[in-house]
Every structure is written in structure tokens, then in C-alpha cells.
Amino acid sequence: DAKTTQPPSMDCAEGRAAxxxxxxxxxxxxxxxxWYRQIHSQGPQYIIHGLKNNETNExxxxxxxxxxxSSTLILPHxxxxxxxxxxxxxxxxxAGNMLTFGGGTRLMVKP
Amino acid sequence: xxxxxxxxxxxxxxxxxxxxxxxxxxxxxxxxxWYRQDPGQGLRLIYYSxxxxxxxxxxxxxxxxxxxxxxxSFPLTVTSAQKNPTAFYLCASSGRRYSxxxxxxxDGTRLSIL
Numbered sequence: 001d002a003k004t005t006q007p008p009s010m011d012c013a014e015g016r017a018a019x020x021x022x023x024x025x026x027x028x029x030x031x032x033x034x035w036y037r038q039i040h041s042q043g044p045q046y047i048i049h050g051l052k053n054n055e056t057n058e059x060x061x062x063x064x065x066x067x068x069x070s071s072t073l074i075l076p077h078x079x080x081x082x083x084x085x086x087x088x089x090x091x092x093x094x095a096g097n098m099l100t101f102g103g104g105t106r107l108m109v110k111p
Numbered sequence: 112x113x114x115x116x117x118x119x120x121x122x123x124x125x126x127x128x129x130x131x132x133x134x135x136x137x138x139x140x141x142x143x144x145w146y147r148q149d150p151g152q153g154l155r156l157i158y159y160s161x162x163x164x165x166x167x168x169x170x171x172x173x174x175x176x177x178x179x180x181x182x183x184s185f186p187l188t189v190t191s192a193q194k195n196p197t198a199f200y201l202c203a204s205s206g207r208r209y210s211x212x213x214x215x216x217x218d219g220t221r222l223s224i225l
Contacts (some may be wrong), residue, residue, distance in 0.1 A: 032211050043115075043201050043216030044154070051211075087153070101146075101153035 004088045009106040012082075018075040020105050022088030025069045031091060033064060035073045036101075037084040044087065044101070047073065078109045114138065117202050117217035123225050124189065124196060132187045132220045134202030143185035144203040144214065147171060154201060160185055189222060197223050
């Protein structure tokens, strides 16, 4: 699986959009980008995933650059409950579904 | 509601004791996984199972054992051979084998040593 690089921490004002970046410069053509988040002492929560097109669901939007070497998770209107560690994971789909979680980005949403 | 249930939420182990962590899912998922998380760290894969009666070792399988006798259940035993078992243990499941569908996680079991 491709290695990912995320900033260790970010702050965001409540009600504003939170933009979380992820670099995956060694991504290969058949690798997907997944985003999860983990609130303290809970299991990780799936947010969104994509291959090369931008994706949107009820939680967030995923923007993948044209060269697929980086992506951004966007939480359009951050709330205090969005404070969590956000993990960007890149993996090949037909690889047994295993996930490798790195250090992630600790997002702090402030009032 | 469909989901993944892990029990107990907290577990204490005495020296030399084996303990078993339960994981049950009613999502009709084929694949199930066990991860370990240490404080401030990401997740590391212990074991995974793509289908009933079959499972494979992950990155840190030593000192752990699993079984997959039913599709819904994937219990993890932490044996006395695991010398540093204190951690947060997470169970996950996912749908079709070898698909891009995401894994969904339970709320974890926190294991400590007495």
C-alpha cells in the first residue's frame, strides 16, 4: 500500500469548512483513497473513499488531484463533534481489504 | 440496527491467563479483522478472515489466536505468550471479498493487566 503523509494537527473554527490534506505521491493506478476518523476511545468511523473522481456524501467531500498524488477531505461546516483524529489510507482494493493506519491528523474544532 | 458488537468494553488479565475478546456482526459481511491500537498510535493488524473457517495472520499475530466458525463471529484470544497485551483492541468487518468496500469498526475492548 502507498505511504501517506498528513499534518499531525489542525485547528478549525466551528461552522467553518475543515480542509484536511493528505499526500500520497507513490499511489498506483489501482489504489483507492479512504478516510476514517476516530473520536477518543471509540472505534474508527468510515467517512468516504474514492479512486480518481471527487466524491461527496452526507458527511464530507473528497477531492483527489488529477495526478492522484494528493487529496483533501472537506467537512463543509465543522462542529465541535467533528473533533477527532482523521486518517487517510491508500490501498489496493483486491488486497484482502486490509487497512494500514498511520498517525493521522488531530483536528480540533474550536468555538 | 446493523453493526459490530464487541464485548466486554473493559477487560483485565492476570499474569499467565488467556482471555477471549468477543466480536459479533449482523451486517452479513464476509470478512472480519482484529486490530490493536496502542496509545497515540495507529492501528496494527493482528488477524483477518475472508471467509468462514479460514483466517490469516496480520503484522503482529504472535501471542494471539482466532477462530471463525460462524460468519457472524470472530473471537480473539490473547494468550499468556503475548507479553505486552495492554492495548485497545478493535474488530472490523467488510462486505464482499476483495472489494473496495470500506471496513466498519466496533467500539473496541480495552485490555489491561492486573
